[in-house]
Amino acid sequence: MSLNTFGHLFRFTSWGESHGPALGATVDGCPPGLPLTEADIQPWLDKRRPGLNKNTTQRQEADAVRILSGTYEGVTTGTPIQLMIDNTDQRSKDYGDIVRTFRPGHADITYHQKYGVRDPRGGGRSSARETAARVAAGGVARAVLATLAPQVRIKGYMVQMGAKQIDRSRFDWDAIDGNDFWCPDPAVAAEWEDYLDHLRRKDHNSVGAMIEVVARGVPPGLGAPIYGKLDSDLASAMMSINAVKGVEIGAGMAAAALTGRDNADEISMGPDGPEFGSNHAGGILGGISTGQDIVVRFAVKPTSSILSPRASITVDGQPTEVVTKGRHDPCVGIRAVPVGEAMLALVLADHLLLDRGQTGGVRGRIGGG
Amino acid sequence: MSLNTFGHLFRFTSWGESHGPALGATVDGCPPGLPLTEADIQPWLDKRRPGLNKNTTQRQEADAVRILSGTYEGVTTGTPIQLMIDNTDQRSKDYGDIVRTFRPGHADITYHQKYGVRDPRGGGRSSARETAARVAAGGVARAVLATLAPQVRIKGYMVQMGAKQIDRSRFDWDAIDGNDFWCPDPAVAAEWEDYLDHLRRKDHNSVGAMIEVVARGVPPGLGAPIYGKLDSDLASAMMSINAVKGVEIGAGMAAAALTGRDNADEISMGPDGPEFGSNHAGGILGGISTGQDIVVRFAVKPTSSILSPRASITVDGQPTEVVTKGRHDPCVGIRAVPVGEAMLALVLADHLLLDRGQTGGVRGRIGGG
Amino acid sequence: MSLNTFGHLFRFTSWGESHGPALGATVDGCPPGLPLTEADIQPWLDKRRPGLNKNTTQRQEADAVRILSGTYEGVTTGTPIQLMIDNTDQRSKDYGDIVRTFRPGHADITYHQKYGVRDPRGGGRSSARETAARVAAGGVARAVLATLAPQVRIKGYMVQMGAKQIDRSRFDWDAIDGNDFWCPDPAVAAEWEDYLDHLRRKDHNSVGAMIEVVARGVPPGLGAPIYGKLDSDLASAMMSINAVKGVEIGAGMAAAALTGRDNADEISMGPDGPEFGSNHAGGILGGISTGQDIVVRFAVKPTSSILSPRASITVDGQPTEVVTKGRHDPCVGIRAVPVGEAMLALVLADHLLLDRGQTGGVRGRIGGG
């Protein structure tokens, strides 16, 4: 977890800029013997791909991933897996005028101040395009889970856009894949559609969103206290996604308002082991998974690139106004859904291996038999 | 940031259990030549110390830190600094009955399931007592900042207890150290006092809290994109604190409800460099510090150890009721304030060195001169 | 330094198999603002390239490196640098018969036992072809040194082939690049030529070698005691090269035979700082550079792939005889010279940044002024 590498034992190093020839991820520490081809990874990239509908950027990228190493005859060999995605729709001419201007809300100014030099084309390394590398790496993580913990199910969805939240009483798993927003509440999805249309076409504005990602079937015992806690790594993972400003587990920020009596997830004995009367913990106690659903939410700020003018300065320190033309998502939160899923898969795969390494899957028994 | 080590270049490994003979932290990577004695560290531990007032646990611990290595004649030598704190008030007899019972909301059950064995005395390794080691290590981090970035100021305070938030219009820096809650709003502090008194004495309950930690004077350019982003490391740092369920930067979770126009922190040129019209970013863009205040908030859940009975099970899978007697904080959020400060100091000191290592403090110029 | 990543702060992750589509290295932590194009890296790869003369494998690989990320307009940006080399002369049909046989001295059997699956084409990941990725990464390390420590000079050469050593009294720096063996003693180089010709054509055999790599002009103070000592990292670096069986610094293994009086490198004061009467230490004391020449030697075992039959077994446990046809180096030590240089450059660049990060280049003064 240093600079451009994420993970302990199962880890990946991401590389590439928005408008360079390619970008990718080197996945290291993958178990050998797992079935893995491009076909296992491409569907997740397709889900994140820009240009899929009118609510996301109209940049057209095939985002076709190639596995350059680490597999033989469709099976992982335990050696590094290089995942490469060519950049095909670069149009760098669009970005010529921003070389000397700092866009408010963007990393332009901080990259300049830290490095003294930056690749201005499409945001360079700070572009959300980097998340394609994560999603590709997440595809490998899913292959690990499919073999080592096949009961695990991961699902992400949007629970809030702007001020408008979903109605939890209408929550429908099957609706999630049925709209452009990965929204489990079809009624609110229709409202979002209208709202976003207005923002983009009339208001020249953008809006934030809240994403929830859930993992079911996670075995108890994952997480490495104290500084490799499962929730600590999830917080790091989600906060590293572009535009994310907050991360919460289970009851999350709302836990501040609870009393101990309300917050306690009471325990009983079920047929297959311990059961919990509620899940304020979000599936994690003391940094270790309980076996309950892992529930993570994160807030995505509104796209900073908007057609409305904002005050800023140039490299020379002169005042200017910035209007960001080009092909931008009015709500980047939409495409953050598959990215959040990928990060959750990556953290879980890593901790499965880490736990197996340290404990060998030791599990203290509960109950008789 | 693996198991019990936190940090990249300036890092510490924490060790020890609640009721063992001692606990501590090994700080590695500290620059040489810094003035450092126990007197530089003890005040921060005193601030976190239990038993200071009736709102925190009545366990009495001197929490006297000793520096066992890494300094010579009061100056750091660049070698590992061992910080040790003896456990003096252990009373392990208090905890004898919880060996075979899982307290709801505690890590008892997950440690059991992960490790098959656990030290039940006072929560063992999962005890909030571990945070003393962080606060001690944070004292070293502050010594680093005092020399390398002496303009940095770090301050934590409580902004919410239960449902009751501070009134930002009454925010008073000077009030923070003047009440038992590190509360910048004296009026609400008085209300909290009554509320907590009621919870502890009448209601046998506990309550959550929200903490805000701010760093002023942080130079621009700190943070290592993509997976060592400053906000990503802060999220990991805060989420690793016991009982924390959510972390946010700047506008945080509220960013989901904002539009791009509102969220943009407009930039202008001031006498000393860029200035920003607002700070929704919380001082971080693209994972790198902007020079604005770094603003981090985190939610602390209510203490799970309460006198009210909660349903649970035993190791044998039998149903039971748990009433946690003993000396517990009704609002652990209070003592989380100095812990949050320490983690912020640790992340900043680490990134100062990491940035110096990679860039040598390269700073792209803005403006003429 | 875990699995396929080498280095602390300046580090690279190598990926790729001998007969996959490509291999490469992802260099992370590079300082921004350094001039870097393919032309800075290609010459070092050309030096390692197979097929250059009759003494190395006749496999033909252009080994043309491409920089896919991390630079903009010929300057490093501080983001990950992806170096990719296409595999063009793969001829995987040559290797069909070795899928089920373990070649003595090769990693065939251990990869099989560890991973249960392996890419048999050309040795897969265990092929010496992986060293091309190191040499490419070493080119970036040289660019770092060229800017941060321009006085550093790195040079490798062969000092022994089989039983025949160079005569140190004939040592000639200028001769090193003038023969096929990077040999500083032209007289012995001529003998080696005849000997190798005989081995390859008549004896169907191969032979080991000893390589020495020297760095001049290294500033004092590099190295991170105790487990990131400069010599410890150099030992790890050189031992990780294929076929290397031993590494020594300065007097090396011969130090076992010395007395303390003979071994002491006496110190005097020169015009530019301390000077040493000898260099048994190889430029490193206590894991930290002294400013003297860094001197590392490593032994390369003879190529295991030979035309002479050797007894072995198949995957089924049946006895067999192995005769390795194909295009193999009779003395892999020759091509190990640029690889050793690259690893030395990588270790030095990493420690320059690591030292700058921790100490800021603190240097205790010696002498007046």
Add this chain to the structure above:
Amino acid sequence: MSLNTFGHLFRFTSWGESHGPALGATVDGCPPGLPLTEADIQPWLDKRRPGLNKNTTQRQEADAVRILSGTYEGVTTGTPIQLMIDNTDQRSKDYGDIVRTFRPGHADITYHQKYGVRDPRGGGRSSARETAARVAAGGVARAVLATLAPQVRIKGYMVQMGAKQIDRSRFDWDAIDGNDFWCPDPAVAAEWEDYLDHLRRKDHNSVGAMIEVVARGVPPGLGAPIYGKLDSDLASAMMSINAVKGVEIGAGMAAAALTGRDNADEISMGPDGPEFGSNHAGGILGGISTGQDIVVRFAVKPTSSILSPRASITVDGQPTEVVTKGRHDPCVGIRAVPVGEAMLALVLADHLLLDRGQTGGVRGRIGGG
């Protein structure tokens, strides 16, 4: 493997100076459920302890280790194990005069140049006393091996002192513990005794040594290519020991003189799996264990602290002569034997867990059944 931490998954951080109040090691990543008390560790420390016989320094240190954390009722809990050893015989007055002088062959000058400040008492952090921490950590590693790979046997011994080597034809395992030198050849041990007596009493000199450490019963499949190769980590481990100048595996440096035909370890099928006709490989192919004996040798330079005067300089750059009085080992190689054993145990325990984490102990089958 950064600064003061060694290891990947099972790792330890060493801390402490020669003349501070204590030193120790924090062992992290230990599996839970292993029996471990001080009695499991103390015997190894006793073996390394100074003052045991007239051939080692007469400094008297009890070297009593205390376990301060990580165990409960004599069993490891999976949390960090703090091992502390008090320094009891410090006599720092002995060292007052060396504060401003650089002893030839010592780290005095490099610590001064790197850090600008150093603890001069007994060499501070660069003292061989740090190896006590490794030996203690090695005791934990042995406890891991005792449970997870109980067939593993580790043994170190001296094979050369000065110019005098053992006669391999007289090699006697049972003799190793029967003399002061851990020498498997009793005849040569008697000669060494006389020689060392002469060096110490008459010649005021010291001498180097060669140590060999062997591990039997190591399962095949340990080692993480490419940069966590088993031999690469062993090289790093041994080279990090004070005074070590060279490390070799199997045939080692002598491999340079071998031909491919001679060097090939031919393979046959035995009753329990593959067998090898020789062990030039030292039990490691491609960085992975073969199941043969792991054989590592390392050279220890002669003690630099001798009573014979050597030329040097002071901090002021003035010439001086250094005669190192005090209590020093005439042959530090003797006490390096248990240190080498400890490092071998540490590397093996780490790789057992690392391999279990990544592969789950996958082992490709050889032969039928």
